[in-house]
Amino acid sequence: MPGKTITDHQYRLYMQTRKSAHTQKLSAAKAGFSERTGRRLEKQGILPSQASKRGRKPGTHIFSDIWDDIITPLIQKTPFLSAIILLEHLQDLYPGNYSSRNLRTLQRLLQQWRALEGPDKEIIFRQIHQPGRQGLSDFTTPKTFQVTIQGKPFKHLLYHFRLAYSGWSFIQAVQGGESFQALSQGLQNALWRLGGCPQEHRTDSLSAAYKNLSDQTQRNFTTKYEQLCQHYTMTPTRNNLGKSHENGSIEGPHGHLKRRIAQTLTLRGSSDFESIVSYQSFLQSVVNRHNRYHQKQIDEEKTRLKPLPHYRTIDYEETTARVTTSSTIFVKNVVYSVPSRLIGQRLRIHLYLDHLVCYLGSELTLELPRLQTISGKRQYCINYRHLINSLSCKPQAFRYSMLRDEVLPSPVYRQIWQLLDHLCVSRQACKLMVGILKLAADYKCEEDLGHQVLSLLQKGQVPHLGALQNRYGKITKPLPIPYLAIPQQALACYNQLLSSLGREIAHA
Numbered sequence: 421m422p423g424k425t426i427t428d429h430q431y432r433l434y435m436q437t438r439k440s441a442h443t444q445k446l447s448a449a450k451a452g453f454s455e456r457t458g459r460r461l462e463k464q465g466i467l468p469s470q471a472s473k474r475g476r477k478p479g480t481h482i483f484s485d486i487w488d489d490i491i492t493p494l495i496q497k498t499p500f501l502s503a504i505i506l507l508e509h510l511q512d513l514y515p516g517n518y519s520s521r522n523l524r525t526l527q528r529l530l531q532q533w534r535a536l537e538g539p540d541k542e543i544i545f546r547q548i549h550q551p552g553r554q555g556l557s558d559f560t561t562p563k564t565f566q567v568t569i570q571g572k573p574f575k576h577l578l579y580h581f582r583l584a585y586s587g588w589s590f591i592q593a594v595q596g597g598e599s600f601q602a603l604s605q606g607l608q609n610a611l612w613r614l615g616g617c618p619q620e621h622r623t624d625s626l627s628a629a630y631k632n633l634s635d636q637t638q639r640n641f642t643t644k645y646e647q648l649c650q651h652y653t654m655t656p657t658r659n660n661l662g663k664s665h666e667n668g669s670i671e672g673p674h675g676h677l678k679r680r681i682a683q684t685l686t687l688r689g690s691s692d693f694e695s696i697v698s699y700q701s702f703l704q705s706v707v708n709r710h711n712r713y714h715q716k717q718i719d720e721e722k723t724r725l726k727p728l729p730h731y732r733t734i735d736y737e738e739t740t741a742r743v744t745t746s747s748t749i750f751v752k753n754v755v756y757s758v759p760s761r762l763i764g765q766r767l768r769i770h771l772y773l774d775h776l777v778c779y780l781g782s783e784l785t786l787e788l789p790r791l792q793t794i795s796g797k798r799q800y801c802i803n804y805r806h807l808i809n810s811l812s813c814k815p816q817a818f819r820y821s822m823l824r825d826e827v828l829p830s831p832v833y834r835q836i837w838q839l840l841d842h843l844c845v846s847r848q849a850c851k852l853m854v855g856i857l858k859l860a861a862d863y864k865c866e867e868d869l870g871h872q873v874l875s876l877l878q879k880g881q882v883p884h885l886g887a888l889q890n891r892y893g894k895i896t897k898p899l900p901i902p903y904l905a906i907p908q909q910a911l912a913c914y915n916q917l918l919s920s921l922g923r924e925i926a927h928a
Contacts, residue, residue, distance in 0.1 A: 424453075425468070426453055426457060426461070426468045427468065428467045428468060428469050430451045430452055430453060430468075431451070431461055431467055431468055433450060433451045434447050434448060434450070434451035434453075434458055434461065435462075437450050437451070438458075438462070444458045444459060444462075481525060481529065482518070482522055482525060483510075483518075483522075483525070483526065483529065486510070486514075487529075490510070490513070491506070491510075492533075494506065494509075495530065495533060495538075499534065499538050499539050500534075501530075503523060503526045503527040503530050504523060506526060506530070507520075507522065507523055507526050549584040549585040550585060550724075551585045551586065551717075551720055551721040551723075551724040552585070552616075552618055552619060552721055552723075552724025552725050552726075553584070553585065553618060553619050553620060553724075554583070554584040554585070554618055554619070554620045554621075554622055555581060555582065555583050555584070555610075555617075555618035555620070555621050555622070555654070556581070556582050556583075556584060556621075556622045556623070556670040557579070557580070557581050557603060557606070557607055557610075557621065557622070557623050557670075558579075558580050558623065558624055558670045558671065558674070559577045559578065559579055559580070559594065559598045559602070560577065560578050560580055560674040560678065561577060561578075562576070562577075562578055562678060562681070563678075564678050564679065564681075564682045565678070565681060565682040565685055565691065566691060567685075567691050567692075567693065567699060568691060568692045568693070569692070569693055569694075569695065569696060569699065570692070570693075570694065570695075571692060574593075574693075574696070574699070575595070576593045576594055576595050577593075577594045577595075577597065577598065577602075578591050578592070578593060578594065578678075578703075579591065579592045579593075579594045579602055579603070579606035580670060580673070580674060580677065581606065581607060581610035582670045582673055583614075583618060583718075583721055585717065585721050586714050586717035586718040586720065586721040587673070587711075587714040587717065587718075588614065588711055588714065588718045588721070589673065589677065589707050589710060589711060590606075590609070590610035590613060590614070590707060591677060591703050591704070591706075591707050592605075592606045592609060592610075592700065592703070593696060593699060593700055593703060594606065594773065595696075595773070595774065595792050596773070596790075596792035596793075599773075600644055600645065600737070601735060601736060601737055601771070601772060601773045602773055603623075603645075604644075604648055604733075604734070604735035605735040605772070605773050607621070607648070608732050608733070608735055611652060611728060612728065612732070614722075614725070615722065615725070615728065616722060616725025616726060616727060616728060617652045617653060617654055617725055617726040617727075617728060618654060618725060618726070619654065619655060619726065620654060620655045620656075620657055621649055621652075621654040621655070621656055621657070622657045622658070623656075623657075623658055624658070647733070648733060651729055651733040652726075652728070652729060652733075653726055653729075654726075676710075677706070677707070677710060680706055680709075680710060681703065681706050684702075684706050688702075696774075735772065735773070736770040736771055736772045736777075737770075737771040738768070738769070738770060738771070739751060739752075739769050739771055740766055740767065740768055740769060741766070741767055741769060742764070742765070742766045742767075743758055743762045743763050743764060743765050743766075743767065744763070745763055745764075746822075746823070747759070747760040747762070747763055747806055747807060747810070748802075748823075749767060749769075749778075751769060751771065751776065752771070752793065753793045753796065753797075753798055753799065754790075754791045754793060754798070754799045754800070754801055755798065755799070755800045755801070755802070756776070756788050756791075756801045756802075757801070757802045757803050757806040757807060757823075758778070758785075758786065758788075758806055759786070759806050760806065760807070760809070760810055762780070762785065765780055767779065767780060767785065768780075768781075771790070772790065773790070774789070774790050775787055775788065775789055775790050776788045776789075776790055788801065789801065800823065800826040802823055802826035802827055804827045804828070804829055804857050804861065805861045807823070807827060808854070808857050808858050808861045809858075811827075811854050811857075811858075812854055812855070812858045815850045815851045815853075815854035815855070816847065816850050816851075818850045818853060818854050819846065819849075819850050827857070828857075829857075829860075829866060830866075830870065832867075832870040832871060832874055833856075833857070833870055835874055835877075836853070836856065836870065836873050836874050836877060837849075837853055839874075839877040839878070840852055840853055840877065840882075843877065843880070843882055844882060851885075852882070852883070852885060855885045855888075856869065856873055856883075856885070856888065859885075859888055859889060859892055859893060862893070863892050863893055865892045868892075869888070869892055872888075873888070
């Protein structure tokens with residue numbers, strides 16, 4: 421048994437049983453110790469009393485000679501020095517004296533020293549949460565599951581809001597990393613779904629919003645965040661830097677909710693979604709089931725929440741951009757196309773988490789989907805419908821255009837261009853490609869037209885633009901101009917009109 425000394429009598433009984441051709445397991449059981457101890461005793465071949473005399477003195481170990489002079493000063497200077505690093509250091513100082521088999525002994529000695537003589541550890545003071553007092557926000561990475569949108573990997577974070585008392589939770593998928601826009605939009609969505617505001621809002625110092633930013637930008641973010649909390653009459657608080665346990669009311673539940681999501685995806689049978697909206701709806705359904713388990717506490721806490729303001733506050737960033745002669749704007753390292761009528765104008769842009777809203781003066785001009793940059797690389801968000809009218813006037817500009825690959829709206833049209841470029845001469849290929857795009861834009865037949873043209877090209881047949889226009893353009897003969905019969909008036913009528921006008925003038 422662990423902690424008990426094996427006697428010579430037990431050893432002799434074990435060896436007698438072994439000589440009777442019994443197994444180690446049975447012999448050890450009869451002697452009253454484990455099979456592992458029996459193997460060790462057989463290997464030593466001496467009585468336990470003799471082994472204690474041959475071993476080290478009680479309280480000594482292989483590191484006894486250097487413990488006080490070498491090891492203790494090292495661990496006093498660096499209390500949490502790992503055992504393996506310390507052992508490697510000792511192996512360098514005393515070659516051949518210590519092996520990797522001594523690692524467990526060193527680990528045990530370090531653990532004992534830290535418990536008896538090491539520095540004090542930080543104490544966790546668990547809190548009593550009061551209803552309606554605190555809500556927490558944090559971002560977490562979905563490492564335990566992967567999601568695709570229409571077959572393409574969807575890289576995202578999860579924004580998580582939670583009430584400390586009742587555990588009411590809200591989750592939102594976030595693209596582009598942690599940012600003030602993500603925090604503002606997620607927090608406001610959570611509060612309006614909850615129907616009230618807690619007294620205090622706690623975060624992890626908004627580290628992502630402040631990372632690698634200038635002092636002026638940091639001050640702007642701080643001001644915006646304070647204004648956001650002030651709008652909802654919440655007191656903003658932060659945990660100390662590097663003290664994640666101070667945010668423990670949300671750090672722990674991260675794992676619970678992510679496990680729920682991963683297992684629900686398994687039951688669903690697929691991690692692919694039609695759109696980000698459908699994925700968000702799935703997340704909300706998972707969180708709703710989680711919230712049902714805390715319904716009693718949630719109902720109690722809702723009565724203690726502050727009322728919502730009459731309207732939401734801004735959850736966007738303002739910027740401006742001038743429309744270039746290429747009919748594009750440059751925003752956050754992304755090139756967006758806009759209608760050509762805006763060339764030369766300066767647009768005022770509201771930059772939301774997932775879209776852009778562009779204003780010319782105070783007039784709403786257009787909305788664009790927001791594209792997130794990847795590793796600082798410039799991205800393009802080009803809508804061929806913005807450019808096709810100008811491009812159709814000079815189709816040969818297509819071949820060497822800097823936006824050529826971005827103008828093509830889908831992989832199907834990229835294949836079409838490759839086949840046209842291979843089967844046709846340069847001039848004809850450009851004219852056909854631009855004509856096909858023009859037809860798709862004018863008659864909203866992009867998908868069907870693309871598959872039809874690709875099918876012809878894969879058979880080695882070059883499509884005829886006129887035939888495509890007749891099929892998809894639905895060209896019909898213009899209606900005949902109706903004939904209007906206008907009868908000729910008699911001249912006597914004009915004489916009568918003139919005489920009546922003369923009398924009226926005379927009376928005036």
